[in-house]
Amino acid sequence: MSDKHATLKVDGIEDAIELPVYSGTLGPDVVDVGALTGKGLFTYDPGFVSTAACTSEITYIDGAEGVLLHRGYPIDQLAEQSDYLETCYLLLYGELPSAEQKRKFENTVKRHTMVHEQIRTFFNGFRRDAHPMAVLCGVVGALSAFYHDSLDIADEHHREVAAFRLIAKMPTLAAMSYKFSIGQPFMYPDNSLGYAENFLHMMFGNPCEPSKVNPVLARAMDRIFLLHADHEQNASTSTVRLAGSSGANPFACIAAGIAALWGPSHGGANEAVLEMLEEIGDVSRIDEFVARAKDKNDPFRLMGFGHRVYKNFDPRAKVMKEAADEVLAELGIENEPLLAIAKRLEEIALNDEYFVEKKLYPNVDFYSGIILKAIGIPTSMFTVIFAVGRTVGWIAHWHEMISGNYRIGRPRQLYTGHPKRDFVPVDQRG
Ligand code: SDX
Numbered sequence: 001m002s003d004k005h006a007t008l009k010v011d012g013i014e015d016a017i018e019l020p021v022y023s024g025t026l027g028p029d030v031v032d033v034g035a036l037t038g039k040g041l042f043t044y045d046p047g048f049v050s051t052a053a054c055t056s057e058i059t060y061i062d063g064a065e066g067v068l069l070h071r072g073y074p075i076d077q078l079a080e081q082s083d084y085l086e087t088c089y090l091l092l093y094g095e096l097p098s099a100e101q102k103r104k105f106e107n108t109v110k111r112h113t114m115v116h117e118q119i120r121t122f123f124n125g126f127r128r129d130a131h132p133m134a135v136l137c138g139v140v141g142a143l144s145a146f147y148h149d150s151l152d153i154a155d156e157h158h159r160e161v162a163a164f165r166l167i168a169k170m171p172t173l174a175a176m177s178y179k180f181s182i183g184q185p186f187m188y189p190d191n192s193l194g195y196a197e198n199f200l201h202m203m204f205g206n207p208c209e210p211s212k213v214n215p216v217l218a219r220a221m222d223r224i225f226l227l228h229a230d231h232e233q234n235a236s237t238s239t240v241r242l243a244g245s246s247g248a249n250p251f252a253c254i255a256a257g258i259a260a261l262w263g264p265s266h267g268g269a270n271e272a273v274l275e276m277l278e279e280i281g282d283v284s285r286i287d288e289f290v291a292r293a294k295d296k297n298d299p300f301r302l303m304g305f306g307h308r309v310y311k312n313f314d315p316r317a318k319v320m321k322e323a324a325d326e327v328l329a330e331l332g333i334e335n336e337p338l339l340a341i342a343k344r345l346e347e348i349a350l351n352d353e354y355f356v357e358k359k360l361y362p363n364v365d366f367y368s369g370i371i372l373k374a375i376g377i378p379t380s381m382f383t384v385i386f387a388v389g390r391t392v393g394w395i396a397h398w399h400e401m402i403s404g405n406y407r408i409g410r411p412r413q414l415y416t417g418h419p420k421r422d423f424v425p426v427d428q429r430g
Contacts, residue, residue: 006031013039026060026069042412048233049308053409054241058091058396059232063309068316070230071095079319084225085109085195088167088392091230092399106195112168113189113198115176116146123180132177132384133262139173140166141255148249153402162250163395170388171195175202178381196222199388204376216330217375220323224368227316228386230393231364232309236261240394241401245409250398257394258387264303267390269365270382273304274373277338277345286345294354304366305349311359320367327374339370 004021017039020032030052033043045051060069068075071090078087082096089097089105097105122142126135147165152158176186179202187202197218205211231237239260243253261267280289293302307314328334346362349355365386372382 004029008036010039010041024055027062042414044414047308048238053233053238054401056232056397056400057094058400059230059393061232061309063307063311066310066312066315068231075227075315076319079223079226079316082226083195084222084229084389087226087229091392091396092163108164109168109195110189110191112164113172113191115143115169115172119143119146119173120176120186123176126180128181128183130181132174132181132381133258133268133387135177135180136173136384136387137255137258137262139177140170140258141252143169143251144249144255147251151249153247153250156403159250159399159402163392163399166250166254166391166395170391171199172202174381174384174388175199177384178203178378181378181380194218194222196225200375214330217327220327220371221375223319223323224371224385225389227319227364227368228389230390230396233397234308235263235266236390237394237397240398242409244398244401245406247408250395253398254391254394257390261387261390262383267365267383267386269303269363270369270372270386271379273342273365274338274369274379274382276303277341277369280341280345282337283341283344286341286348290345290348290352294352302345302349302355302360304362304369305355306358306360307363310361310363313361314363316364317362317366320364320371321362324367324370324374327371331374333374336370336374338373342367342370 004023006019006021008017008019010017017035019035021029022032023029036042043051058071060072061067070078070087071094073082073090073096078090082090085106086097086102088109089102119139119142122139123135126138143165147162150158151162172189179186185207187205187207189198190201191198193201193213197213197215200213200218200221201211204213233241236257240253240257243256244250248256264272276289280286289300290302292298292300293305324339325334328336328339346366349360349362354360368386369379369382372385373379377385
């Protein structure tokens with residue numbers, strides 16, 4: 001147990017309340033407030049700004065220093081020297097794989113890339129112009145129907161197979177969501193290709209001619225998946241944990257995570273960044289939009305800026321910016337007008353007193369959309385790409401919770417509604 005304590009003195013309660021304080025490997029200490037319920041008290045922390053909901057060994061973020069570690073490894077080293085599937089192994093098993101473990105893991109993922117042929121019929125229930133996130137949310141949830149009876153979440157092997165199925169099938173389902181939206185036939189995965197290469201093959205290939213994926217674009221796609229892989233207890237990961245805490249099927253939990261990610265304040269920001277840059281249209285209009293972002297009476301926010309945790313730069317944004325430069329140089333579009341607007345917007349925002357004072361820096365979503373647009377991915381698919389990358393983080397946190405001691409999540413509230421009152425029959429109401 002802890003040898004540190006916090007003492008809470010509450011008006012109206014005679015004795016001070018002793019609360020244990022725990023220290024982690026890195027980061028702030030936490031105060032265990034479990035004893036408060038017995039004193040008739042709850043904590044109050046809307047948005048969980050100051051609440052640690054669990055212990056975890058997967059990812060550590062230091063918002064003040066711009067640090068992101070996956071199982072202790074800095075994100076910039078992983079982005080530079082690793083690849084997405086190796087990072088998936090690290091997040092799931094806690095250590096970097098040996099060469100043999102890496103080969104075996106990659107082969108197992110490749111053996112799960114196809115989806116049941118019956119899944120194809122689910123797509124036909126959607127309108128062709130349905131948002132791909134709505135489609136993805138639906139078909140991933142539908143995967144529950146294919147595996148629910150064969151999945152015992154208390155069985156570690158069953159949990160591992162569910163992880164392989166989700167990591168392997170998400171690119172296939174994502175590409176199917178895109179193909180469905182443009183009326184083209186679905187492409188089957190080609191397991192002779194790498195993970196990101198296979199995804200781009202399924203996105204842009206067609207049955208009428210052989211497809212060749214540009215290796216620079218495949219590498220950029222792989223880094224985008226890697227940079228989105230996990231991010232501690234963000235809104236969508238916390239959603240997956242809460243759904244999983246009831247014992248729900250992991251496919252249903254991931255569908256819940258996809259739904260939470262869709263919001264423009266979270267994973268939907270990459271799509272919103274591109275829409276914002278296109279709305280700005282020219283560097284001459286940047287000041288107008290920066291003024292709007294600062295205006296309390298205007299709901300407009302500078303999409304791709306700010307973060308709940310990072311109050312310094314988002315280390316992922318730095319790597320993403322480098323990847324954007326590489327991709328645009330490879331495609332010979334260094335002067336892509338939206339990139340020019342993005343870079344000028346970043347310069348202005350980083351020198352504007354409002355953004356400096358509120359510590360609003362570019363986040364992971366600010367540059368990712370530039371790369372995705374350059375690769376040819378439509379804006380409506382940007383958050384789908386985020387969901388593909390984040391699936392391993394969601395499933396790693398779900399597995400970490402289910403394999404440990406967990407209880408169903410059940411937050412309380414500060415009730416501000418009516419006190420008890422008696423029912424009034426309709427003929428006696430005013
Ligand atoms: C992701 O949690 C994660 O880890 C998420 C993520 C992950 O990998 O899972 O990193 C991915 O979601 C990145 C964030 C993508 N969202 C956006 O880019 C949308 C734009 N950003 C904002 O909506 C906002 O910054 C949030 C939602 C990201 C953070 O919100 P917070 O922490 O609740 O901050 P806040 O809303 O309390 O803002 C603090 C102040 C406010 O002003 P005051 O009320 O103090 O006067 O800063 C202002 C806000 O108005 N502010 C902005 C702003 N972001 C915050 N003003 C203008 N433009 C912005 N982008």
